[in-house]
Amino acid sequence: MTALKANIPEAGYGKKVVLRNISLEIEEGELVAFIGPNGAGKSTLLKALMGIVPVPRGSISMDGKSSTSQTPEMMVRSGMSMIPQGNRVFTELSVLENLEMGGYLLKHRSEVARRIDSLLELFPDLRDRMQMDAGKLSGGEKQQLALARALMLQPKVLLLDEPSLGLSPKLVTQAFGVIRQVNQKFKTSMLIVEQKVLEIMRIANRVYALRMGAIVFAGTPAQLQQGDTLKKIFLV
Secondary structure, X not given: OEEEEEEEEEEXXXXXXXXXXEXXXXXXXXXXXXXXXXXXXXXXXXXXXXXXXXXXXXXXXXXXXXXXXXXXXXXXXXXXXXXXXXXXXXXXXXXXXXXXXXXXXXXXXXXXXXXXXXXXXXXXXXXXXXXXXXXXXXXXXXXXXXXXXHHOOOOOXXXXXXXXOOOOHHHHHHHHHHHHHHHHHHOOEEEEEOOOHHHHHOOOOEEEEEEOOEEEEXXXXXXXXXXXXXXXXXXO
């Protein structure tokens, strides 16, 4: 089943067009990477899918239901979550409060508590830091908290904007391992914008490449590494 499908003739900021002729699909439980040089429009794409950047024409659908022209809140209610660039957390709130904020749409506190307990099994490093201000966490711990908070509503589709940003090489490997684990455990469909191409290709099922606002490649990681395809994508 197709979890997310988008056809975006164009999108951008005011009169500035950033995306052109975007067509993509993500199957249920699939982990898809979006790569490309700086300024290619990768973050704008995620914002367009999330309803932050308007899509005046075209279509976006989740599970076959149209999501075009919906607000970010409506997208969340439809089953989409997004982790912005930099693994942002509410720095002045505790780890526990951050997780509770992630479950703000849940009606019963008992369900909030149950989901927190379930996520702590996946992110045990957070268990002893529940009362700590999130701003005092390490980069890797903030990444885990941002991911755990986004999972509180058990989204069908999760958008991640450069989850490796600011992490050491060791933590990047760890972060991608956790992301893959989440994908497999919860069957969450994921679209990940990432600059660390070789690392993300190790866990992605498929890859799209964006250049100057347009898709220039769609295929498997193995296909991407054939010939000089990868070089041409990043060649300025």
